[in-house]
Structure formats: C-alpha cells, structure tokens
Amino acid sequence: MDCQTEVNCGLHLVIQTSSLPEKNKVEFKLNKDTPSFPGRLLQHDLERNYSSRQGDHINLVSSSMPSFPILQRSSEEKILYSDRLTLERQKLTVCPIIDGEEHLRLLNFQHNFITRIQNISNLQRLIFLDLYDNQIEEISGLSTLRSLRVLLLGKNRIKKISNLENLKSLDVLDLHGNQITKIENVNHLCDLRVLNLARNLLSHVDNLNGLDSLTELNLRHNQITFVRDVDNLPCLQRLFLSFNNISSFDNVSCLADSTSLSDITFDGNPIAQESWYKHTILQNMMQLRQLDMKRITEEERRMASILAKKEEEKKRENQKQSLLKEKKRLTINNVARKWDLQQRVANIVTAQDRKDSDSPSQDPCQIDGSHISASPEETGSLDSGLTSALQGLSVIDSHLVELDGDTLSLYGSGALESLDRNWSAQTAGMVTTVSFTFIEFDEIVQVLPKLKIKFPNSLHLKFRETNLVMLQQFNALAQLRRIDQLTIDPQGNPVVNFTLWKYYVLFRLSHFSMQKINGTEVTQNDMIMAERLFGILAHVASSELPQYRLISILGDARKKQFRYLLETKGKKPGIVNEENNDSKRLIGENTNRATLNYTTRDFYNERLEEIKEKKKFCKMYIEDLVKEATEINMKNEALQKLWPQMFIELVRDAVIEIRNKNSYMKLCLQQITDQK
C-alpha cells in the first residue's frame, strides 16, 4: 500500500494511509516567515510547465552554483503555505536549494528524477518528507532532520537502509519499491509505527529488535523465506507477508510467540497452497483475528484445532512407524552380525579339525593349509561401527519376529521360541508364508512340528542364511503337512550350488506336489526328471531294507512325533486324530521315501554315543560266547582225539569185569545191597 499524500488547500494536511488512526493527523500551520536570500542568482533549470497545483507560484532561479537551482517562492505563497512545499512532477534531477524556508514542515518531491537527497539540511523543522518516485540510490543528507516523523522513499533505487541514526522521532518509514536486501540500521527507531518494505529484495526478516512501537509491517512482494524476531515487536498488530516465498510454518514460527499480532496475510506464498495451511496458522496463532484480509470465525477456529490435532496424531504415528522400522533394521543388522560371527567361528573350527586329522605323511603333495581369513580386528572394526549406531536405541534384541498379514518372518535363532506363543486362531490361520533368516537349519528342523500345528495354512517356506549344506536336510521338510512353494535363497545356503538340488527336493517332497521352487514353476518334466534321478534310491530305501530296519526307522519318526505331541500343552483332541491321519497318509503315499530321514548332526552324534555302550556290551557278550564256543570246540576236538583210546579202555574194562561170570554176579549183587 502506498503512502499517498493528498494535500488539501485547506488548513490541515491529511496523510491518507488507511492504517493511520485519526488521531495522528498531522496539522500544519501556515507560517508567515519569509526569509530573504542575500543576492543570489537564481537559475532556471527547467522551464517546462508546472503541473502541480502550487507550482505556478514557484520560481526556480539559477544560482551561482552551477548544478543546484535555488528555490524561491513569492511572498504570498510563503504566507499562505508557509510550512509546506510541494515540488511534485517538477522534473527535478537534483534537490534545489531551498532558501528562507526554515519553518518548513512538509516537503513534497514526488514524481521527480532526483538522485540524491541534498540541500535540505537547513530545514530542521521538517516533519514530513516525501521523495516518492524518484531515482535516489542512497539514503543520505537526513542527519539534521531530527524532527522528521514521516519519511516516504518509495519507488526509488535504494539498496541499503542507512543514515537514519538521528531520525529518532520517525513515525512512518516507507521504503517500498526499492532494492533493499536486508533490514538493518532501524533498531533505534523506537517510535516507528509503520514500516513499509514492500516490493524489495528481502530474503529473510530479522534484526527487528528495538522497534518497540511498530504496529504495522508491510513485507509484501519480497523473496522472504523465513521470518525471525517478530516476537520482539511488542506492538505489532498487522503483518503483511503476501507474495513471498514462505513454504513452511517452521520458518515463521516466531509468529506464534507474538501476542500482539491480530492481522496477517500469507496469500501468494507457497505455504498458502498447502492443504494444512489454514488450520496450521489458526492453530499456532490463536490471537489472530484476520487472515488474508478475512475475519476468522469461531467455526473456522474449531475446525482448525481439530485438524491440527489430527495432523499431530498422524505425525506421531509416522514417527512411531519410522522408529519401529529403524529398530527393526538395527535388530536385523545385529542378528546378521551375530550370524556372521557364528559362521566364521564354525569355519575356523572345522578347518582346524581338518588340519589336525590330515597328517602330512598321508598326502605326498603339498597342501596349503586352508586359508582362514579370520581376523579378530576385522570383526572388531565391524563391531565398533555398528555399536556406535546402536547406542542411539536403548533396546536391541538378538532376534526379530514379524507378522505382516500373511507372512511370518523370523530372524535369528531366538525367534524360534516365538512359535510357542499363544497365537490367535485367526491370525495364525492367515499366515501362508513363513520366512527364516539367520537361523541354522538344524534348529529349524526341531520346531517344524510346532510350525505344523500352530500355523496350519503355511504353504510357502523361505530360507535365507540358514546354512543348508546337504541334500539330506530336505528330508526333514517331509514331515510338514503341505508345502506349495519353497524358496531357498542362495545367500547363506550352499546347497543351491548343487546341480541336482531342485530335483532332489521334488523327489523327496513329491507328495506335496509343489508348485514353485525359487519362483520358477515346477513342470511335469521336472517331476519326471526327479523321479528318474532318484527313483532307485527310493526303491532301495524301501524294498531292500530288511523289515526290522524299516520298522525301526519309521518307528523313530513316529516316536518323535508322539513325543512332541505329549509335550505340547493345550492340545485339542481333534488335532491328535489329525496327526494320526497325517502320518498314516504320509506312510501310505510314500512308503518308499519315508525312510529317507534327516537327523541333525547333533542328534546323530548323540545317538551314536548312546549306542557305544551297547556296542561295548555286545562285544563283550559275543566275546564271551566265542570263548565259550571255542572252548567247547576245543573240548570237542580233544574229545575226538581221545575218544578212540577211551573207548578201547572202556570196552577193555568191561570185558575184564565180565570175564568171570560168577564173581561178576556176586559183585553186582553186593553193589545193589550196598546201595540200600
């Protein structure tokens, strides 16, 4: 809004800025003083027509100084308008020397071509100076005008606010339409009520402290991106920020702290296009009465507070979500790190074992001892990097369980315990995909029965970084109810490097009729190929095993299942029946494969340990038997050798006895009587 002067021919001067209340009308009295100039030559600089109303009475006479015209008024003029002087549209390029007008209170130089403010230092009573629409490049020459109250410098070429130090009474400062880039040197203007900096080149607003009377601040049409210090203006009521570059309320947050603001405009800013604009402003600036020149109604305020609350909630929700995500990511990193360490340690151990068992004499060729790149420093540095990041979050788990609609993801071996939780039937029923990451496959095998019961609809299993190394391990998956899809991620699962692994899976788990393996459809040819490759194995495993082996192997599997069932709590009778049916069906469909089991390495070794005792006993037992047998054999052989001789002797003894019939009869009779 421009500051227009409308000079009345009447007795008072009204400055019509709509912002000024009535009481500040400036009144000028006519001054009848007419100072005289001692013999100066006046020069006509411009003899063109005087378009101003009062120009007719003014003579611009050339002076002795070549550039400055001297102004002289007729004495009637001086008497009539002794305290105001209007030089509008006089095509002035310089300020003329104004002589003998020391009582001047209003000076109007509007619409000229003046480039510098000069020759007005003597007008020390000046209250109102209007230099609107000139070519002034610098504020200067005002240092004596201590009474100046209104300074209008709009539409000039001023680049900097300066040289206003002595203008302590300044009430209105109008610098609109200039090239000012920075608010400065105004901090001493404690009486300033109106500051107009519209249409300048300001990019930010600050340095406003000290303007204790400022009521209106016009900053329209600038390039302002942020506003500061406005809360230091105790009287500021109106702030116009239209057509700037404000895009977020944070950049103008000081406005919320200003208690005096009642009127504000933001139209033409990017912020005004946002959906949350109105209610954010209203919510943050409760003291406002008008926004963008429109009154704010109660209804609007209420809506604003509701919407703002919703925004707050949404923000909080988002924050929570991102925090959760971050925590999840860090947990997964933690699990990955632990897994990595575990693997390295395991590798070192196995490599060392192998080295120990390989005695150098066995192999004539040189073996480079396995190149173990285990460097604790390496792991150490990895640790320190992560730990510093982890310190931000207070609780880091060593495992993660995530249920996301139809996918259950488990990271880290600790997560397997979560299968024991009481999952509601509905949530558990929805789970169709179970994904295992950073867990040893052997550990997963042990919880597969639990998985079968708790998540009956899980059809797709995914394994990543689970240390699948042998084809045999796939045998363990046969105990599940059904698998439609299987995804074995190559990362961390060396088994994928084998040429035949998919065929083996198809063969062993043929009763599932799987649809997809690692994303590729299973074709008829694949199934046939699998059968071709491993069919004999199945045949051998079933028909060529002796009966007792079959029973013992199958019995083992069944025993394990029953043992698990006995251990689970809260089982329903229905499930138990299903289990039986399942196992029956399993055996019915696939007797030839059922013997292909997988026992984890630990279990296997345990069993072998257990058997050792038995073996020792058996050995001893057999040894005893053998000893006995050989003794008997020896005795038998000895007998064989000795028997002929013995027989001869027996016969000889008998014959000798019976030679004398009578004495023999007597002898026998005697023997019988002796017996009694």
Next chain:
Amino acid sequence: MLSPERLALPDYEYLAQRHVLTYMEDAVCQLLENKEDISQYGIARFFTEYFNSVCQGTHILFREFSFIQATPHNRASFLRAFWRCFRTVGKNGDLLTMKEYHCLLQLLCPDFPLELTQKAARIVLMDDAMDCLMSFSDFLFAFQIQFYYSEFLDSVAAIYQDLLSGKNPNTVIVPTSSSGQHRQRQVLGEASMEGVEASLFYQCLENLCDRHKYSCPPPALVKEVLSNVQRLTFYGFLVALSKHHGINQALGALPDKGDLMHGPSLDEELERLVVRSRLHRTFAAHRAKEKQGLWLSEEETSPEALERVPSASVPHSTPY
C-alpha cells in the same frame, strides 16, 4: 566248503579273517537297539533277515560310517549300493562337483567323512583344481579304489613319499640280496626326475602286500599296472589302478566301465518310473481338475505315453 585250509586256521584267526565276529556283534547290537519292535515278530526271524541282508549287501544302507568301513564286504556292498542308487545320475550325464558327490554319499551314510571323498576327487582330478566337475564313472571308480583300499593307499602314499625323498623303506625290512644294489643306485640323485621308478616302487608294494593285514589289490595286477611305465607319480599310479578293470573285477563290487550304466534292474526301473510318473500325472491332473475344472488331454491315459517316457527320449532339462 569244508576245505582243509579252513580247518587249518585256529579259531580266532578264522573268525577274524571272515569278520564273523563283527557281524555277530552288530546283529546283537541292532537287536538291543530295537528290542521293542523286534520282539514283536521273533528273534529268529530277525537273525535270518539280518544275515540275509548281509549276504545281499543291503545291510549297510543308512548305517553309520564306522560300520560301513568295518569289513571289506561292507565296503564292497556300500560301493555297489551307491552305484545302483545313483547310476541314473551318471546316465543323465550330469557332471557334479566333489561336494555334490559327497552329498549323495551322505544320503546313504549320514556321517560319511569328507576327507575320503576329497581324496577320491584328487585321484580323478590329479590333485588339481578341486572344484572341477567330474563324471559319475570317473568318480565312482576312483572312489572305489580310495574307499576299498584306503589303508593300503595310505601306506603306499607313505612309501612314495619316502622314495621321493630318497629313503628306501626296504632297507630295514626285506633282506634280499638284490635290494642292496638297488639301494645304492637309488641314492645317486633320482630326486630330480618326477615320480619314482616303477620297479622299485613295485618291490616296496609287494612287501607291503605281504605284511599288510588289510585288503590289498592282487599283487599280480599291481605288477601289471607298474610294468607299463618306467616312472610314475603317486596319482598317476592311483589313476591307473582305478581304471584297471582287472582290479575292478577282483573287487567284484562294480561292473566293468562299459556296463556301468546298464544293469538287470534297468527294465525294472523303467517300468516303475513309468507307473509312478503316470500316477503322479493323474493325481496332478485330478488336482488341476478340481482347481480349474479343466480336463487334461487324453495323453495321460493313452498307452503310447507309457513308451514315450523312457530315458533316451526325455530331454536333458537345463539345470536351474
């Protein structure tokens, strides 16, 4: 049967030579382990089955490694079982890595040690580039030698090493007059040439065979192998052993290389395969029908389909 040599040996030695005790112990052990199951159908029957399976060579299936290694018969049976189960893999023409063969071995014996497989692979690959792919027959024959004669090979390796470094192990043990001269000749810088001299090597091996308790390849055949060359390296010797079909026959576990892929059960296999796959196809078809309400083409029931399945015409599907 009742040959005089048999009766000539004292008891323990006879039993030990025939490994009777091993089987007896194992039988009793198995009995103890599966008391409950076996008691149901009788101990006599159990023993019958057990020894039948020993005769047939199926007793080693899915047993622990210590048992499989215990007797030569076990080892031979294991080799045979491995061949029979995975001959189809060989027929398919897949070349597999050492690790994968080891995996297949583990399917039959869960705790089969990796070292043995590695050693077998070294024979095939001549101790070079251990990640190379090997064909089934190559691996099988090398594995046979390595597994069946593993203790013998260990000793041979030791001997070879000694010979390479210039020591003659024979100096201590065999007091034949000729070896003394050989010894002197040998000391004169043979180390620069690769490998060892075949005849010297053979002499050491002969002595080894004589005093070795473990099974050795028939010395005559070994001599045959060594007579063809002047000098040979350790792995060269092993490769020659593995490829020698005389030794293979002496072992008796596997057929000749040419017959490796054939076998009497081939036809049996084919038939079984066809029936199984046909069953599967009908089952899958039923499922598909249920799901989509479509009918598969009448292919599945035509008799021609049965003939189309056989191995020769099934295209070798690309590995994933």
